[in-house]
Amino acid sequence: MSEKKIYNIDEIMKMLPHRYPFLLVDRLEIEEAGVKGVGIKNLTMNEEFFQGHFPNNPIMPGVLQIEAMAQSAGCVVMSADEDYANKKRSVLFMSIDGVKFRKPVRPGDQLRMHVEKIKERRNIFVFHGVGMVDDQVVSEADLTAMIVE
Numbered sequence: 001m002s003e004k005k006i007y008n009i010d011e012i013m014k015m016l017p018h019r020y021p022f023l024l025v026d027r028l029e030i031e032e033a034g035v036k037g038v039g040i041k042n043l044t045m046n047e048e049f050f051q052g053h054f055p056n057n058p059i060m061p062g063v064l065q066i067e068a069m070a071q072s073a074g075c076v077v078m079s080a081d082e083d084y085a086n087k088k089r090s091v092l093f094m095s096i097d098g099v100k101f102r103k104p105v106r107p108g109d110q111l112r113m114h115v116e117k118i119k120e121r122r123n124i125f126v127f128h129g130v131g132m133v134d135d136q137v138v139s140e141a142d143l144t145a146m147i148v149e
Contacts (some may be wrong), residue, residue: 005030007075015078016071017090021048024068025075025113034080036116039072045107060105065113065139066096069129072113073143077125091145094124099141109133115143123147 007015007028016023027040043060050058074091081087105111112132119126124146131139 012075015075025071028075030079034077037076039113041068041111043107043109043111050107058107062101065105065131066141069113069115069131069141070143073115073127076115090148092148093145095144097142101139103136103138105133105138
């Protein structure tokens with residue numbers, strides 16, 4: 001197995017088309033390119049969604065946790081190609097299965113999205129994702145996506 005590779009926000013922005021306020025990965029740790037990695041989202045009270053979800057009890061919406069997982073999985077797929085920045089490819093979300101939310105994610109938390117490829121067929125990938133805060137599982141899902149030119 002190769003050495004862990006760390007991608008900063010500038011490199012992530014070359015992999016994903018998402019931008020503020022919808023870019024939900026601040027850092028990426030690739031354990032095995034194209035197969036396994038951890039996306040990191042540092043949450044602060046300044047996140048726009050905390051203003052309305054919910055006033056006086058800010059919680060990260062579950063759908064955004066799943067989106068952050070999907071973005072992390074997309075980065076893992078793109079990391080397998082060292083020339084990712086020069087290609088016009090996107091990873092499109094197709095389906096989610098087995099979604100579970102276990103604990104709330106709040107301002108000040110660091111959400112770590114552990115994603116691992118469990119299946120690949122041509123340009124379609126299935127990943128299992130687990131969201132964690134302080135070594136506790138907060139959410140999980142199986143994500144299916146495809147790469148398009």
